[in-house]
Amino acid sequence: MKASEIRRKYIDFFVEKCGHAEIPSASLIPENDPTVLFTTAGMHPLVPYLLGQAHPKGRRLVDVQKCVRTDDIDEVGDNTHLTFFEMLGNWSLGDYFKKESINWSYQLLTEVFGLDPKKICVTCYEGDDQVPKDEEAAGYWEELGFVRAENAGDNPMRIFFFGKKENWWGPAGQTGPCGPDTEIFYYCGPEGEELQHAPNDENDYYVEIWNNVFMQYNKDESGNFTELEQMNVDTGLGLERLTAIMQGKQSHFETELFSGIIDYLKENGSEEIEESFRVISDHIRAAAFILGDPRGVTPSNTDQGYVLRRLIRRAIRHGRKIGLEGEFTVDLAKTVIATYSDFYTELKQNEEKILTELEREEKQFAETLQNGEKEFNKMLHIMKEHGGKVSGRMAFKLYDTYGFPLEMTQELASEYELEVDVDGFHEAFKKHQEKSRAGAEQKFKGGLADDSEATTNLHTAHHLLLKALQIVLGDHVKQRGSNITAERLRIDFNHEEKMTDEQKQEVEDMVNEKIKEDLPVRRFEMKQDDAANIGAEMEFGQKYPDVVTVYFMGGIETGDESNPVEGWFSAEFCGGPHAENTGKLGAFKIKKEQSSSRGVRRIKAVLS
Numbered sequence: 312m313k314a315s316e317i318r319r320k321y322i323d324f325f326v327e328k329c330g331h332a333e334i335p336s337a338s339l340i341p342e343n344d345p346t347v348l349f350t351t352a353g354m355h356p357l358v359p360y361l362l363g364q365a366h367p368k369g370r371r372l373v374d375v376q377k378c379v380r381t382d383d384i385d386e387v388g389d390n391t392h393l394t395f396f397e398m399l400g401n402w403s404l405g406d407y408f409k410k411e412s413i414n415w416s417y418q419l420l421t422e423v424f425g426l427d428p429k430k431i432c433v434t435c436y437e438g439d440d441q442v443p444k445d446e447e448a449a450g451y452w453e454e455l456g457f458v459r460a461e462n463a464g465d466n467p468m469r470i471f472f473f474g475k476k477e478n479w480w481g482p483a484g485q486t487g488p489c490g491p492d493t494e495i496f497y498y499c500g501p502e503g504e505e506l507q508h509a510p511n512d513e514n515d516y517y518v519e520i521w522n523n524v525f526m527q528y529n530k531d532e533s534g535n536f537t538e539l540e541q542m543n544v545d546t547g548l549g550l551e552r553l554t555a556i557m558q559g560k561q562s563h564f565e566t567e568l569f570s571g572i573i574d575y576l577k578e579n580g581s582e583e584i585e586e587s588f589r590v591i592s593d594h595i596r597a598a599a600f601i602l603g604d605p606r607g608v609t610p611s612n613t614d615q616g617y618v619l620r621r622l623i624r625r626a627i628r629h630g631r632k633i634g635l636e637g638e639f640t641v642d643l644a645k646t647v648i649a650t651y652s653d654f655y656t657e658l659k660q661n662e663e664k665i666l667t668e669l670e671r672e673e674k675q676f677a678e679t680l681q682n683g684e685k686e687f688n689k690m691l692h693i694m695k696e697h698g699g700k701v702s703g704r705m706a707f708k709l710y711d712t713y714g715f716p717l718e719m720t721q722e723l724a725s726e727y728e729l730e731v732d733v734d735g736f737h738e739a740f741k742k743h744q745e746k747s748r749a750g751a752e753q754k755f756k757g758g759l760a761d762d763s764e765a766t767t768n769l770h771t772a773h774h775l776l777l778k779a780l781q782i783v784l785g786d787h788v789k790q791r792g793s794n795i796t797a798e799r800l801r802i803d804f805n806h807e808e809k810m811t812d813e814q815k816q817e818v819e820d821m822v823n824e825k826i827k828e829d830l831p832v833r834r835f836e837m838k839q840d841d842a843a844n845i846g847a848e849m850e851f852g853q854k855y856p857d858v859v860t861v862y863f864m865g866g867i868e869t870g871d872e873s874n875p876v877e878g879w880f881s882a883e884f885c886g887g888p889h890a891e892n893t894g895k896l897g898a899f900k901i902k903k904e905q906s907s908s909r910g911v912r913r914i915k916a917v918l919s
Contacts (some may be wrong), residue, residue, distance in 0.1 A: 312424070314554045314568050317343050318375055318654065321399045321548070325373035326417050327355075329411075331401060332368035335657070335854035336377045338479065340606035340615060340792050342886075348615050349601075352622015354545050356526075359886040361488060361543050367836040367858035372407040375399055377655070379597060382626075385473070387593050388586035390562040391518075395597035396549040396893070405541035409493075412523050412544045413451045420521070424557060429467050430498040432510050432517055433820060434458060435490030437472035438481060442536050443527065444472065445491045450492070467498070467505040477511060480524040480545070488539060490527035493684065494519050497556055503858050520556065521548045526750050561830035564589050571646040572596070572690050579686060581634030588633070594626035595640055599647040602668050603661040605853040606792050609908040610672045615792075616908055623672050628716050640669040657854075676714070683715030687723050694729055711738070763798040768918055770889040771792035771832060772822065772899055774802050774864055776916060777848065778881040779821040780804060781816055790850055799917045803907045809869065810904050822899040826882055829894030830865035833876060834887070837861050841873040848883040864893060 312320075327330040337356035339349050350356065353376035356473045359364040377399045386392040407918065410557050420426045426513055433452050438444030449459070452470050460469040474479075481489030499517025510517040526543040528536040551563035560566055564573065572592040577583065601619050610620035623640065630639055644665050652659040686709060694701050701724050711713040717736055724731050754815030773793060786804055792803035810818075839859050843849065849860050876882070890896060897918045907913035 312554075312557050314550055314566065314652065315744065317424070317554055317557065318397075318399070320423055321419070322373055322375070324423055325371075325415070327403045329371065329401070329415055330857070331371040331373040334368055334372050334374045334856050336375055336789070338606045338850075338853060339377055339379055339601055340608065342793055344432070345478075348618060349381070350376065351378055351380045352376070353398045353402075353547055354480070356886075357402065357404075357832045359546075359888060361545070363405075363541050364887055365836070366404055368856050369859050370404040372404070373400065374400040374402075375654075377600060379601065379618075381622075384621070388589045390564075393488070393563070393593055393594070393597075395600050395605040396639070397554075398548055399547050399548040401442070401544070403544035405543060407546060408542055409448050409523075409525055410451050411689045412525075412546065413448065413493065415456070416521055416523060416546070417455050419496070422878075424553070425496060425625070430470050430505060432467070432471065432498070432885065434471045434473050434478055434494045434510050436493075437474050438569075439474065441534075442491070445478075445493070448491065448493045448525070448888075463506075465506065470511070471510055473511065473852065481526070482530050484590060486530050486532055488526045488528070488543070489530050490525045490542075492522055492524040494640060495523075499556065499561075508753065518552060518556065520553055521546065529911070562589075564592065569593075569596070571650055572643050573905075575639075575643060575646060576635070578737050579629075579635055579639065584629075584633050587629040589641070590629045591633075594622040595643040596647050598626070598640075598669065599644045599658065599665050600651075600655070602665040603655075603658040605657055605850055606790075607661065607664070608792065609911075611674075611908050620672065623669065624676050624714060627673060627676055627719070632718075634652050637875055638670060640673050641666050644669055655824060661727045664776075679714045683709055683713040683770045684721070686713055686721065687715070690836075691727065694724075694727075699729050699901050701729055702729040702736070702746075703732040703739050706731055706733075706736040707739035707743070710740075763797055764916075766795055767888045768896045769795050769797075769800040770888060770891050771864075771893065772826075772896050772916070773802060774862065774881045774885070774889075775822045775825050775882050775893065776800070776802060776818070776914070777865075777883070779825075780914075781820045782804075782821065783812070790848075792907075799902065799915055801913065801915050803911050803913050805910055806912045807910055809906070815901050815904055819899060819901050824897070825864070826896045826899060828865070828892045829892050830880060831892050832889050833863045833866075833868070835861050835863065835875045837872070837875070842882075843880065845874050848881070855884060860886060862889055 317591050322333050326333055330543050337350060341347055341350050341355055375561055378398050379395050383392050384394060420616040421428050422645055429874055434451045436445040449470050457468045457708060458466045459471050460471050463469045477494050480492050496510040496517040497520050498516060499518050500508055508514055508516045524545040526545060527538060529539050551568060554566050554568065555563040558566055569592045573588050576588050576591060598619060608615040608619060610623060611617055650657045667897055690705060701720060706717060706720050709720055710717060777790055779864060788804050790802060791805055794801040836858055839855050842859055842861050862883055862885050863876040863879045866876040867876055869875055898915060899918055901914055901916045903915045905913050
């Protein structure tokens with residue numbers, strides 16, 4: 312079964328059999344979430360609804376969410392790690408719970424996808440002194456024919472219990488919703504040896520394919536766990552992993568999701584290096600999706616742009632290793648667009664941007680490599696004076712300052728019969744990571760579920776700021792990204808020129824004027840077409856469901872469902888949270904206006 316069929320069958324099962332509403336994938340660039348650079352899981356866009364806010368599509372939802380995780384970027388090249396991936400998810404927002412979730416997961420895997428029940432094992436939460444063992448979930452698995460591992464005998468359909476590290480989710484921050492999960496594993500090892508292996512053992516023959524999270528508890532500041540009034544189900548099923556299993560492949564890189572790219576690499580390269588094939592195909596796929604996203608960023612030296620640049624340049628470096636000549640990332644991106652654009656139409660819509668940015672970055676990286684070689688040559692006499700060795704500090708400077716990969720430093724060093732202090736390089740690199748991580752912990756403090764008064768007020772001010780920018784700079788201004796912490800707000804918006812001091816002051820004065828007017832903030836669920844017709848602000852290229860949540864600031868209620876507020880200052884598609892009125896916000900101040908990337912400006916602002 313092809314990946315496109317798996318996507319469709321998954322969605323159809325939950326829509327037609329289980330009464331779920333299909334929702335589109337959210338952007339890869341999180342909105343108002345300071346904890347992550349990218350959307351790393353299906354739950355990120357749904358946080359307000361998991362916390363109790365009503366979703367316009369109801370309490371049962373299903374989607375395919377595009378995700379990017381770069382924590383393990385250096386692990387890409389093995390059988391399992393990816394940076395970009397698709398997560399199939401079904402959701403209960405205070406509706407069904409463990410029994411239905413477990414039964415439907417098992418039914419879909421065995422009856423719809425045809426997986427062998429005897430190759431399935433599951434894990435449940437073993438309990439501790441804070442939260443009891445999840446006997447409820449285990450009991451539902453037993454009803455389906457599974458047996459606790461200690462009593463299984465020759466039955467391979469076993470239930471294992473693990474602690475919080477393996478079978479617990481959350482909270483996203485220090486406090487908030489969390490709970491036990493049950494994970495579903497599928498055996499991919501030698502035939503007939505199922506009973507000799509178990510999930511989470513060193514052989515990895517049991518591959519995790521589905522995780523059902525039961526948001527059952529709230530963790531408070533004292534570390535106490537109490538049961539939630541609204542209990543949710545959050546599930547995640549990896550499309551790439553399931554596709555490989557259903558096609559009998561050892562790796563997702565052997566499926567049609569990657570075969571087009573890898574065929575190109577084999578035909579055009581002079582060396583067959585499996586790791587390089589995988590790194591290139593993964594990184595170019597991720598880069599194409601990031602560039603083609605409705606909120607897509609461009610390569611830069613900060614935040615998402617830095618990660619994007621690293622992905623592209625790492626792919627180029629591996630291209631050199633397999634003997635690719637000239638510029639090749641554009642050709643590979645065309646393959647990605649052809650493979651995925653039927654489902655992810657934004658790739659075709661933004662094709663020109665994707666190809667242009669890749670071509671520009673590839674040329675720029677070639678210049679970077681030339682500069683790195685020049686710097687290496689400048690250092691030659693120092694190296695020779697130090698016993699013919701390139702110090703770790705020097706090798707890291709080439710890497711960090713000039714983007715010069717360690718492997719290329721080693722290649723150049725060998726030409727001059729010099730050694731590279733590789734251990735010293737890794738030590739310098741580790742110190743740099745620790746420093747960056749410490750900075751990130753400060754930068755991204757808070758959490759997905761941070762709905763503090765400060766954050767809520769800044770979120771509300773964000774709406775006022777966007778509208779003021781459109782009035783002062785022009786209707787062409789559209790949001791291209793946002794990031795809100797408890798200390799400040801940040802908005803990226805399309806505008807070619809640096810704002811003048813007069814323009815910044817006019818925007819700031821306008822926002823403060825609307826704050827002083829103490830405008831009411833109202834939330835309405837509307838048909839998407841109606842919201843568009845009245846001029847509610849939406850992100851260009853973003854996919855929205857047919858029923859959306861719109862926040863109005865100012866105006867008078869009409870009682871008309873298709874036009875609920877007249878005379879508003881701002882109306883915007885948004886999930887929340889917001890202040891009840893603008894008078895609570897305090898004084899608004901723009902702290903900085905600067906370039907974010909080509910054609911995109913960035914404003915940071917505070918409330919006091």
